[in-house]
Amino acid sequence: MDLKALFSTKLSEVLKGSLTTKEIYSLIETPKNDEHGDLAFPCFQLAKIQKISPIEIAKQLASQINDTVFSKIDAVGPYVNIFFSKKELGKAIINPILHQEQNYGSSEIGKEKTVVLDLSSPNIAKPFSMGHLRSTVIGNAIANLAKKCGYRTVKINHIGDWGTQFGKLIVAYHRWGNEEAVAANPIGELFHLYVRFHQEAEKNPYLEDEGRAAFKKLENGDSEYLKLWESFRNESLRAFKSIYDLLSIEFDSFQGEAFYNDKMDEIVQMLKEQSLLELSDGAEVVRLDEQQIPPCLIKKSDGATLYATRDLAAALFRQREYKFDEALYIVGQEQTIHFQQVKGVLKKLGYVWAEQMEHIPFGLILQHGKKMSTRKGRVILLEDVLNEAIKLAKKNIVEKNPGIHNPDEVANAVGVGAVIFHDLKNDRMNNIEFSLRDMLTFEGETGPYVQYTNARAHSILRKYKGTDVCFEGLDDDESWDVLKLLNEFPRIIERSYKQYAPSILAKYLIHVSQAFNKYYGKIRILAEDEHLQSRVSIVKAVTIVLTEGLQLLGMKAPKEM
Template sequence: MNLHELYADLLDGPLNILMSKEEILRTIETPKFSHQGDLSFPCFQLAKKKKQSPAAIANELAGSLDSPYLLKAEAAGPYVNIFFKGNETGKEIMADILSKGDEFGTHSFGDGKVITIDMSSPNIAKPFSMGHLRSTVIGNSIALLAEKCGFETVKINYIGDWGTQFGKLITAYKKWGDEEKVKANPIPELFSLYKKFHEEAESSPALNDEGRRAFKLLEDGDPEMVELWTWFKKESLSAFEEIYELLGVSFDSYHGESFYNDKMEAAVELIKEKGLLETSDGAEVVWLDDKGLPPSLIKKSDGATLYATRDIAAALYRKKTYDFSQALYVVGQEQTIHFRQVIGVLEKLGMSWAGQMIHIPFGLFLQHGKKMSTRKGRVVLLEEVLKEAIAIAHTNIKQKNPNLENAEETARWVGTGAVIFHDLKNDRMNDIEFSLHDMLTFEGETGPYVQYTHARAHSILRKAASSQQTEFSGLKDPESWELIKILNKYPEAVQDAYLNYSPSIIAKYLLAVSKAFNKYYGKTRILEENEELPSRLLLVKTVTNTLSDGLGLLGIQAPKQM
């Protein structure tokens, strides 16, 4: 039972000449405070049509509404506020939720269509920084939401394993590198060499030319360059895999930029055949003036390819390989123009599916108000943050529940959950100021708070293991009704989160469920033996199922004990 639909049906009778049901649904609001009603309908837009004041219309409407589920309808100025009968309506809602079981919140509108998701995509030979967390966890959550809505997903880790920066790194290694040091501690050593290159290049700009020449040799297949590059890549992927395992993130494809080296020439030829490739200052470009965009650079004057060349080749390959209905690119907002250019070129090539490519931008992790930068050494390493979060979680667990079984596993779930939730509770377009303290606070609007609420609910169910949980026969207290109303919104939250590519909708929803449950828990003697006990236990069980499922959609585990 959808309460918005129920209210819209009530209003549809008196308003069907003036507004469509869809318009009524869009207009219905949820009041900020429960004393203002369960739902509210503002009458402002009816004033012109009815040539009456909104308050007069509200008064007339309130008197015309009637339903077995309706406790009362009252006019409050220009609003019609309605109050449902919590016991009767709650019974219907819970019957609906319980009948769906594990399928509650699941949608089928994806209809098995394929979605590719380009996500994470760190650069080899650089440590995995907090800057890469956002693409990884936002992309993973969007994939999980897509699957919940009936899509098939292909998660692609488009590793940054090509480009001029690798010529610079190889140059740095050949000048200052120590093979034994790199073998012993690969990523930090390579990262140190990368920083040293840029420091030296500030006073010796000719170094940049050396780096570019080294990359051109790599592109041309020079054996020494290829050997070094292959070694750097192998070490990097091994280090990344440890972090993905901690985060609980997996991929269907690790095809990085280099995978498209032998596919780019065909893409360039296609652009030429369509008469789109023009020379500008020695470089080859596609003009996009008609789309209000700067030209897309396809080849530099020295013949080297660019990001756009590879992304065009990758899009052509992915469409042919996966026949996607959507291709999602979870990449920072600073790449917005780049993706508009890539899509613009594909449109000019006559690819009807170019509009299925969607850039999902997000804000930055900032440090002291500034963008994190590996080049300038202003970086916080994700692995260190995760390990510290897990250590703090372990300490908290030992203090609060020293006899907990699987304490190490639970600490890992809680620690990584804290880091992931801290990111995903924020709107993806917002910048996030990095603060280890805020991330690892285990109270307030945090992942551990939601996890602890889930564990607390499970504790109640364990204590009531002998009680029969059969049929939900209704609850009369206001706290249970407020909780049921929020639980009823889960399918809507899942759909909205997917359609807006916004995991924060789920994170905020889970906080709302947790707060409502803890208020209910604080006001109600849940395990008291009386005729309402089975209904109370079924409500608690529904809370555990919803919190567990919702945390799963964020890529977070839900421990049953903490």
């Protein structure tokens, strides 16, 4: 139930067309202090229309609104402040939650629409570092939100398995590689070779030319180079899978950059036919001056293709394959111009669906205030972080609850969830300083705090001796604070998706947890009186919302901690 919409409708009936219901809705505010009401309507806009003092208008409206859904209506200066009837509206809020359970918050805004999401996309032959976490968990949460809103989702892991870096890696392997060492520790050894290449190239710049030449041979189908590249790719995917399993994330496609090798000629030919290609220092580019974007490089002077060429081919393939209504690229903010160029070229080719392509940028995860770098070997491995988080979570859980039945399962849910939540609670455009200690605390704005709140609510339900719950109405402020928040869940989900901002949902779950813990601290929930079932029904509704909210963020919600 949208309480603002309810208030808007009642005001509209009294105002009789002075403002539309939509205009009224946009003006309604939520008072900062609960003592001033649940909602407030400022009368300044009406004062301009009616040429009457806003204070006088507030008095008139307060006297004219009369409905059982309001327990109190006050004119306070130029504002009409309303208090809802807690008992009356409490039933209308709680019953749909209890009835729908995990379907609560679902919508149909995406009905019969498809959204394709390009996320995670690590480079093969390099370790999966903390730097890859953001695209992975932000993209997964957005996909979950889209599905909750009724969209068909297609999650694509556009693996970085092509490009000049593989020429460099092949050169490094031939110069310094050891077949047995690579077989024993593929990712670690290949990463070591990649870092060494860049260290040596600083002293010997000709290595860069050697790397580019090796990639050109790879592009031209050299059998030895292709065999090496394929082994790098297979070993990398095996290593990545163990991390995705830890995160409980699945993909619909692992079609990486190499998949589009035979699909780029069509794009290049289209650009030629429409006279969009120009020579610039020997390279072929598409100028985007009218869009005030730098030229998009399609082919280097040696004829080698680039990220843009492959992304153009990928966009065209995805539109043909999935007929997407939205295509979301969850990629760091440093790629903003790249995606503007890709979109700009597609628009010049006449593809109107390019307007549905959206780059979803995000900030960096920093280590001691610095960006992580694979070239310089300055990385924190995500798998190490997840395993350490699980280990520390188990230590905390066993200390707090020595008799817990499934400590390993719960530790996994809490440790991994702590890492995910620490990322998602932040606005995606903000940079985040890596801190395992901050992630794992059971207090404050953390994943374990929300999970523990949910487990505490489940513990109350286990102690409840009744078989059914039914909300018959409560009048206390603490329960009303919880109810108002639970009521917002459907709108929070829509807003989180429309703004591509899982942080909105994460912060909301913190507020629900805080309100419930305040309620738990002040009210004897299991007291044997006539309001017992109503109080327990609130507890159950809290577990439904917290569990579903955590799952939408890509986290597990253990019932015991």
